[in-house]
Amino acid sequence: MLTIKREVPKAKNPLKRQQNWGEYYLPFSERKLEEQGSRCMDCGTPFCSTGAFVNGSFGCPLYNLIPEWNELVAKGNWREALNRLMMTNNFPEFTGRVCPAPCEGSCTVALHDSAVAIKSIEQAIVDKGFEEGWITPQPPKQRTGKSVVVVGSGPAGLAAADQLNKAGHLVTVMEKADRIGGLLMYGIPNMKLEKHVIKRRVDLLTQEGVQFVTNKELGKDITLDQLLIKYDAVILCTGAQEPRKLDVEGSTYSGVHYAMDYLTQSTKHMLDPNEPLSISAKGKDVIVIGGGDTGADCIATALRQECKSVVQFGKHPQLPQERAEDNPWPEFPYVFTLDYAYEEAAAKFKTDPRQYSVITKKIVSDQHGQVTEVHTIEARVIKKSSGQVYVQEMAGTEKVWPADLIFVAIGFAGAEEKLLDQLGLDNKNSLVQADYGNYTTNIDGVFAAGDMRRGQSLIVWAIHEGREVARECDKYLMGASQLP
Incomplete structure (x- = not known):
């Protein structure tokens, strides 16, 4: 109402x-x-x-x-x-x-x-x-005798495993990290998704018959051929883990880290204080390069580690308060919001940490190779009548920022290309070539879904593709499928 x-x-x-x-x-x-x-x-x-x-x-x-x-x-x-x-x-x-x-x-x-x-x-x-105890283990009443291994335990892999287990197949989920969950576990901080929530679901899947194997990496600890011998089908859901590179002078200096390396280590240390914490923001001037959610999570993490200051660079201008004409309902609204991390930073430092329309030009270090400064310039995005878009730097807007730590959060380029080549999978732009809707790769019995197929995307799309690839794999194994 x-x-x-x-x-x-x-x-x-x-x-x-x-x-x-x-x-x-x-x-x-x-x-x-x-x-x-x-x-x-x-x-x-x-x-x-x-x-x-x-x-x-x-x-x-x-x-x-x-x-x-x-x-x-x-x-x-x-x-x-x-x-x-x-x-x-x-x-x-x-x-x-x-x-x-x-x-x-x-x-x-x-x-x-x-x-x-x-x-x-x-x-x-x-x-x-x-x-209320309404959600209880519901193992399948019958088993088909067919076995499937799902490589990768993020939302796509877990969804595929859940669906195939419901269909009665014997499902194993193989994860290279020490804990199940993929980016749910190590890419999203605890303050957004407490890790007991993941464990609760994994425990339920285990009770329903799904087997989980951690610390086992495809291409390193086991080959694809070995998996194809052991299992009737293989589903690859390893994600788009290759970070986009920051192509500026000084990007290899000490103190420059990819956001996911920082978030992973911070979560591991939070879960187990005995885990080493070599990347800590405590008492440091922090710069986050990249204006998305991962960058915001770096800010929130740095605040909890008691950073001295934190600033986030975004190359785009500030979003409007209301929908723009080219962003009509029912599309997702690209409008200005105050994310949890920005609210926290503003409460501590009395200012929003976001800096808009900023281009990083170079990173400067001391004589030991340790980051000390970031040099930037403001820019504006120009869109020609032809539709072509280019970035124009604004002379006179150069600025120098103090920095002890820099986190690169500019997205992911795709799946690990070396792994794709090693496995013999057809790929383009670091993504597995597997058509949406059937998810079959160039290798018989091998399917691919989620970010490693479609590129960096949302959790709902990962679950969607996990459900769909399960249905297609079920068809492959049984000739038909009752899965939705």
Whole structure:
């Protein structure tokens, strides 16, 4: 109902929450959540659920039955809401925490008011399901005798494993890291996704019959040929782990690190204080190069390590307060927001750490090769009538920034090209060549899905592709599939 205004869980005090690594928001009452569910209009065409393509996509790629479970929550029928939610999403406890919610950007209510709080309701449904004991191990009643190994335990790999296990296959998930979860574990800080949430799901999958193997790397500890001998099919979901390089003078100096190396080490140390912490922001001037979510996570992590200062460079101008003309509903809204990390930095240093339209020109070090400065210049993006876009540097805007640590967070170039070549997989631009919809590679019995196939993307797309590749693999093994 439009008489009820949008509410979402309130965040903890931005200064106090920097003193720990817990999730940064406060609990939301069931009554409030039921009120928020009642704001859903049960649209004739629920754009929030479509995941359709119009020069891209809008809505939820998982085709979640959002109006249905919103209505059930509004009526207090939480258990049935959970059943509807789990029909399309294997891991709503992950998406409810870290998905940017393209569904809300496509909410019909958002045409004239604030969108329905879909993401908050989604998380509350699944968390209540665990708390009430409604989510229990459901191993398949029969086994097919077919075996599949899924390489990579991020959201795509876990979704594929879950679906194939439901179909009765014997599934093994192989992970090169020491813990299961991929980027869920080491790429997303604990304050956005507490790691016990991942363990809870992995424990459930284990009880349902999925086997997990850690510290085993494809191409190093075992070959693809060995996997094909041991298993009836192989699904590759190793992600897009190759970081984009920072191509400027001084990028190899001591103190320059890729964001994922920093976040991984910080999470490992947070989980086990005996793990070494060679990259620490304590007492240091920190520069984050790259304006996305990973850069924001570096800021939040550096704050908890008690950095001296932190600044983030983005090459694009500040986003508008309202949708631009070329960003209409129901597309995802590219508008200005105050992410949790920026709120925390502003609370501590009295200013937003983001610097817009900044190009890094060079990095300077001392005589020992340790970073001391970053030199930048402001730039503007020029779009010609032909559609061609170029960046124009603005003379007289040069600036020097003190820096002890620099984190490079400018995205990922694709999968590890050396691994792709070693495995003999057809690839282009460091991505496996496997068509969307069938996910088959040039090697019989080998499938690929997720970021290593489509490139750096969202968790909902990873789960979507994990579900789809499972269906195609099931067809390969059995001739047909009942998987959705």
